[in-house]
Amino acid sequence: MSGFGRIKRWIGDHLVMALGLLVLVYMFVPIAVVILMSFNDNSKSRNLYAFQNFTWNNWTGMCKPDGMCAAVGKSAEIGLLATIVATILGTLAAFAMVRHDFKGKSASNVIIFLPMASPEIVMGSSLLALFLSVGFSLGFWTIFIAHVMFCLSFVVVTVKARLTGLDSNLEQAAMDLYATESQTFWRVTFPLVLPGILGAALLSFSLSFDDFIITNLNAGQTTTFPMFVYGAAQRGVPMQVNVIGTIMFLISIAIVLGGEVNNRRKARALAA
């Protein structure tokens, strides 16, 4: 290749990386704004959408806005319950899909895939139509039902990916060493799948905590955190919501990075 071509190639190579990183930066701009605004003191001005003065007050007086922390609590409660149920049901289903053969498997596959490919507004309004027609009163439990429903598919897909990627030689070896089927499962299979299950649970919780469209249709008088933000957006958002946003972001980043560090340490321990 000519020198000129090589230069062109070098630019081409690094251009792609630079543009890719630019896109990544773009994805983080709004998060930076959320973090910045959590330190914004807008008590002196009515302009809600500009940075005025630096303050710690939003962090120290986190729960000042009426009903906000109650809404956060409600979201956490629903998120936790929905995550536990969705993770259990989804993990069982993932094992069924990968490890067992049964009639209606491809139909199940379609039904598991569809909720991820349906617009939320349609799923939400369908559920609402169902609840209205059977006279189920809207509130905590209808939100819970909806959240388990849309988290389930994501759990199945995540756990399935982990399960199909599993090195089956390990299980074979356990069986060769006279482990019973249940010993093999609990000593070998389950620990290997566990990271996938935990990842699925984390994903479920953040999906549930963050959901607005389906929740808003099926919430009745219950207020979750996203509903609080949406309601407040009509009047003017209290700056404290950004504190909650920042905390959520930091916690999940810590969990993900913690998991990654743990993985690397394990990999190194195995290599040593």
Added chain:
Amino acid sequence: MAVQAPEAAPPPRAPAVRPRRKLTGYWLILPGALWLGLFFVVPFYSLLATSLYDPNGSVLGGYDMTYHFANFVDAIKDYWEPLLRSLGYAGIATLICLVLGYLLAYAIAFKGGRWRTLLLVLVIAPFFTSFLLRTLSWKLILADDGFVVDALQSVHILGADDRLLATPVAVIAGLTYNFLPFMVLPLYASLEKIDGRLIEAAGDLYASPVRAFFKVTWPLSLPGVVAGTLLTFIPAAGDYVNAQLLGNPNTRMAGNVIQDLFTKTSDYAAAGALSVILMLIIVGMVMAYVRTAGTEDLV
């Protein structure tokens, strides 16, 4: 980690415990299937029924099932504009996402090296801040006295009195931003599987990098393109949060109308009809698209 196209799973290998035709499989899938059946499949029937109610019903007086198919005609007549806007905005946002997402996925897959995992974590990191808060941030970024508007005004792309907030541009920008990760992940899953030697071979056979891209990389990444565009377009077409927070009354999308009909005016029959129409249009478009793209093994 988050949204992976179903075909992204590695090829199946022979599991240690061979699949058995026993009842265990049924027992394992039953609870989940039951939940999805009761709260995902059955509701569609309820929605369909609701869309055929007598439009003169009310919350207090109850709704009569009159098989009022005219609800559909009325819904299209009254709300064709928001419907078209939903499809148009979502379509444009999907195209922009495809360009941006392809750049990012390509960069991570081919130039990421040992930073790949970290970069992927960064792609899904925005999911961990509330969707509504991120959308509200765009309100601030695109505000009339914000730096984006100032910058665009100083290079005369925007006139002195033009604004971004409360325009279709803001709504499309919001949609693009919010659904970009759904595009990047399946694209990455596809691109990552491509054997780099194929692209090198194209180069050895005197294909220019551009030609190699369009003849080798792009065709091989098509499953990811199809999955990514679907996962972006579908939620974007049903979204109403961006239109509500970043738009104005003239940028209302179908989702806004459905939401209002259900919760504000309690016009369940019309809301149901519009919801069914939106779903049918999306299913129709998806099927046509998947057929032309030739990846029928998507599900």
